[in-house]
Amino acid sequence: MNEKVTIDYLQGLKQAGEKIAALTAYDASFARIMDEAGVEIILVGDSLGMVLHGAEDTLSVSMQDMIYHCKMVSRVSRQALVVVDMPYRSYETGSEACDNALELMEMGGAEVVKLEGGADKAKIVEDLVSRGIPVCGHIGLQPQSVRKYGGYKVQGRNEEQAELILADAKALQAAGACMMVLECIPVALAERITNEVSVPTIGIGAGAGCDGQVLVIYDVLGLSPHSPYMAKNFLNETGSIRSAVKEYIHAVKTGTFPGLEHSFI
Numbered sequence: 001m002n003e004k005v006t007i008d009y010l011q012g013l014k015q016a017g018e019k020i021a022a023l024t025a026y027d028a029s030f031a032r033i034m035d036e037a038g039v040e041i042i043l044v045g046d047s048l049g050m051v052l053h054g055a056e057d058t059l060s061v062s063m064q065d066m067i068y069h070c071k072m073v074s075r076v077s078r079q080a081l082v083v084v085d086m087p088y089r090s091y092e093t094g095s096e097a098c099d100n101a102l103e104l105m106e107m108g109g110a111e112v113v114k115l116e117g118g119a120d121k122a123k124i125v126e127d128l129v130s131r132g133i134p135v136c137g138h139i140g141l142q143p144q145s146v147r148k149y150g151g152y153k154v155q156g157r158n159e160e161q162a163e164l165i166l167a168d169a170k171a172l173q174a175a176g177a178c179m180m181v182l183e184c185i186p187v188a189l190a191e192r193i194t195n196e197v198s199v200p201t202i203g204i205g206a207g208a209g210c211d212g213q214v215l216v217i218y219d220v221l222g223l224s225p226h227s228p229y230m231a232k233n234f235l236n237e238t239g240s241i242r243s244a245v246k247e248y249i250h251a252v253k254t255g256t257f258p259g260l261e262h263s264f265i
């Protein structure tokens with residue numbers, strides 16, 4: 001891979017059955033390492049509220065935070081597609097979502113915006129897509145709703161919940177989302193969604209059956225005080241940040257990560 005990753009390229013990987021490797025980055029130094037290592041997607045995640053700011057959750061992250069960090073990442077990303085999170089309460093109405101997404105693209109250099117929600121956000125996704133803004137959905141565990149769940153809990157464990165999450169995936173696809181993150185859902189549900197939607201699914205705590213995987217870079221490097229169950233420390237076995245990133249990509253591409261010990265049944 002020597003050219004800029006596009007949405008069509010990712011779609012081609014899904015069709016060819018080749019896994020997609022994604023990581024979060026919040027600054028130029030990490031983004032450069034990932035870009036050179038061949039990661040296909042760099043996500044400027046609002047997880048920065050927790051790993052950079054030390055907050056309990058992502059709710060205090062602002063538009064200004066996301067623009068600031070996205071700018072650093074997009075400046076050095078020559079190949080990887082830069083996806084940025086729309087922060088909490090920045091996409092409550094279609095027009096607010098469009099204004100904020102355009103700011104993230106024009107000022108931050110984002111190529112795709114990501115927002116949390118499924119059927120409930122389909123109209124907003126449709127509004128963004130109709131304005132030419134590429135959108136990545138995010139369903140299953142939605143960290144911006146952590147206070148509603150009462151903690152970071154696996155979603156879709158019973159049949160009724162699973163059907164709702166599948167319906168969310170289909171609603172996002174129908175609204176024009178170009179890909180979707182599936183977070184903390186059982187392996188079988190993630191596989192079913194991946195088979196039933198035509199756009200790439202990127203999993204985190206959703207098993208190896210997704211079209212791609214994403215992890216928070218601080219978890220890959222063992223820097224988070226409470227590394228989540230679905231993450232793996234790749235620095236331990238490699239000894240440098242560059243080789244940890246390369247090993248992560250290799251493990252995703254060859255299907256050795258995530259293992260069942262990083263997934264929910």
Ligand code: KIV
Nearest residue numbers: 024045046047181204
């Ligand atoms: O904010 C983030 O880093 C994310 C990933 C966990 C998918 O949304």
